[in-house]
Amino acid sequence: MTRFLPPVTIALAALVLWQLVSFIAGSHSVSGVVETMAYLFRMMQQESFWLDVAESGTAIFYAICLSMLFGWALGVVIGLNRNVSDVSEPILVTFYSLPKVTLYPLVLLLFGLGLSAKVAFGVMHGLVPICLITGNAIRQLRPVYIRTAKVMRLSRSSVTFHVVLPAILPELISSLRIGLSLSILGVLIGEMFASKRGLGFAAVNAMGLGDGTRIMAIGVFLSVCAISINFLLLEIESAIRHRTARI
Amino acid sequence: MSIMSEAIAIAPAPEAHAPVAASLSGVTRVFGASGSGMAVHALGPIDLSLYKGEFFSVVGPSGCGKSTLLDVLAGLSKPTTGTAEFEGRAIDGVPDGVGVVFQEDASFPWLTVENNVAFGLRRAGFEAAEVERRVNYALGFMGLRDFRKAYPVQLSGGMRQRVCIARTLVLQPRLILLDEPFGALDQQTRLLMADELLRLWRETNATVFLITHSLDEAAMLSDRIGVMSARPGTIIETIETGWPKDRDSRIVSDLRFASITARMWEKLRVETMKTMVSQEGKLQ
Numbered sequence: 001m002t003r004f005l006p007p008v009t010i011a012l013a014a015l016v017l018w019q020l021v022s023f024i025a026g027s028h029s030v031s032g033v034v035e036t037m038a039y040l041f042r043m044m045q046q047e048s049f050w051l052d053v054a055e056s057g058t059a060i061f062y063a064i065c066l067s068m069l070f071g072w073a074l075g076v077v078i079g080l081n082r083n084v085s086d087v088s089e090p091i092l093v094t095f096y097s098l099p100k101v102t103l104y105p106l107v108l109l110l111f112g113l114g115l116s117a118k119v120a121f122g123v124m125h126g127l128v129p130i131c132l133i134t135g136n137a138i139r140q141l142r143p144v145y146i147r148t149a150k151v152m153r154l155s156r157s158s159v160t161f162h163v164v165l166p167a168i169l170p171e172l173i174s175s176l177r178i179g180l181s182l183s184i185l186g187v188l189i190g191e192m193f194a195s196k197r198g199l200g201f202a203a204v205n206a207m208g209l210g211d212g213t214r215i216m217a218i219g220v221f222l223s224v225c226a227i228s229i230n231f232l233l234l235e236i237e238s239a240i241r242h243r244t245a246r247i
Numbered sequence: 248m249s250i251m252s253e254a255i256a257i258a259p260a261p262e263a264h265a266p267v268a269a270s271l272s273g274v275t276r277v278f279g280a281s282g283s284g285m286a287v288h289a290l291g292p293i294d295l296s297l298y299k300g301e302f303f304s305v306v307g308p309s310g311c312g313k314s315t316l317l318d319v320l321a322g323l324s325k326p327t328t329g330t331a332e333f334e335g336r337a338i339d340g341v342p343d344g345v346g347v348v349f350q351e352d353a354s355f356p357w358l359t360v361e362n363n364v365a366f367g368l369r370r371a372g373f374e375a376a377e378v379e380r381r382v383n384y385a386l387g388f389m390g391l392r393d394f395r396k397a398y399p400v401q402l403s404g405g406m407r408q409r410v411c412i413a414r415t416l417v418l419q420p421r422l423i424l425l426d427e428p429f430g431a432l433d434q435q436t437r438l439l440m441a442d443e444l445l446r447l448w449r450e451t452n453a454t455v456f457l458i459t460h461s462l463d464e465a466a467m468l469s470d471r472i473g474v475m476s477a478r479p480g481t482i483i484e485t486i487e488t489g490w491p492k493d494r495d496s497r498i499v500s501d502l503r504f505a506s507i508t509a510r511m512w513e514k515l516r517v518e519t520m521k522t523m524v525s526q527e528g529k530l531q
């Protein structure tokens with residue numbers, strides 16, 4: 001149980017800090033804990049809120065699926081081929097260091113307002129890290145595993161599914177975890193810029209109306225979701241890593 | 248040549264032996280010959296015949312090309328020049344009937360001990376009952392029965408190596424190539440494992456090719472010992488031990504044991520010194 005102590009401590013500390021900031025800044029600019037929670041509770045009983053959640057959720061789902069699909073595929077190509085990785089990795093890293101918001105007008109031009117633009121923005125954030133982590137995992141694969149498989153005269157597909165895949169599984173889950181949180185970020189920013197629905201839009205809308213409590217409530221909801229998913233994936237990852245780790 | 252070395256028979260002519268299991272002729276291996284950078288002549292030329300059912304050990308200074316030689320025999324790397332054959336056919340890719348235990352730990356960390364050992368059998372499509380039978384036997388043989396549900400990460404280096412040996416054995420290879428399999432073990436365990444290896448060799452009638460750093464191990468286990476020169480490694484001497492097939496670790500007290508070891512050391516001392524000198528040269 002001691003392993004739950006740090007997250008719980010951090011959560012409590014965050015709440016205290018939040019309440020403190022609220023006192024200092026005044027509850028009209030930063031709503032207090034109780035006020036926000038009460039608001040969140042009421043908000044969660046409205047159907048329109050869940051429509052926004054569904055809207056964002058759908059976009060995030062598509063974004064992470066596409067990021068995984070292309071990220072893993074590209075990562076495999078990069079990981080297997082030294083020449084490809086020498087050329088493509090600097091390009092990917094450079095692209096990734098661009099402030100991607102500046103590309104948003106371009107994305108809007110390409111996809112128009114709506115789901116596909118949000119998804120594209122999510123993929124822009126999630127794809128590159130997944131790809132780089134996967135490529136790295138394959139490059140770090142211990143050659144002796146492949147040699148062992150060769151000596152057993154395994155077929156190509158057998159090597160892939162019974163040796164390579166299990167060997168890099170912890171990294172794949174790790175890439176999924178990181179890619180997911182970045183995809184969520186990408187989709188929400190997308191919604192803030194150009195959308196009429198979704199949680200990102202709801203937050204920006206509330207800002208326009210000067211409804212600080214609503215912004216805080218949405219923020220809390222998103223944080224709790226993101227942290228839970230992250231925690232879950234981290235648990236899976238460490239369960240696998242626990243037996244995979246080398247001493 | 249000293250009196251001592253004359254006391255031991257030089258490898259006799261091939262006709263005195265069983266049929267050939269594997270043979271190398273004029274095998275060399277040069278790394279980076281085609282690409283840019285400096286080419287490394289790692290091995291050879293090597294001429295070597297392994298006879299069916301014999302226990303052949305290779306000793307040689309560090310970096311002389313022992314693992315490279317094993318790779319060629321296993322079909323994992325192609326010789327730069329020369330030919331390699333297993334059971335009369337040219338080695339092209341890993342031949343059927345060859346098993347390898349590598350120098351580094353090759354146990355799969357994502358599988359339990361028993362699943363590691365069963366891995367090759369399952370992939371080869373053996374029936375569950377047969378897999379179970381062979382795995383049980385190998386686990387018992389290697390002293391791993393109590394650890395069958397454990398993951399490699401929970402085992403010591405020596406035990407992981409035993410997992411790898413068991414994983415290779417269950418496939419019943421006709422030629423077993425072992426690269427320093429006991430490197431991670433303490434001296435006493437090494438002796439016991441050596442006995443196990445002898446027992447195994449007698450039971451299976453397999454041909455064994457063992458690379459080792461330990462002169463004692465080579466002297467006690469082998470029918471023949473190939474002594475290799477410094478890189479590029481060639482076999483500078485083949486020593487015939489003449490041990491009976493039912494030997495065990497107690498032969499270390501045999502007088503011949505000492506003379507075999509001394510003979511190996513006589514050759515190796517010079518080669519090892521060459522390695523040291525060339526390394527010193529590089530450092531300056």
Ligand SMILES: Nc1ncnc2c1ncn2[C@@H]1O[C@H](COP(=O)(O)OP(=O)(O)OP(=O)(O)O)[C@@H](O)[C@H]1O
Nearest residue numbers: 278279287289308309310311312313314315316478
């Ligand atoms: N892939 C490679 N590319 C270039 N050089 C290599 C490669 N593999 C091995 N070598 C070189 O070939 C030589 C022989 O290597 P090898 O691993 O066969 O030696 P070894 O006798 O097994 O050494 P050890 O006793 O340390 O295990 C070494 O000098 C090594 O640096």
Ligand SMILES: [Mg+2]
Nearest residue numbers: 313314315350
């Ligand atoms: Mg070696």
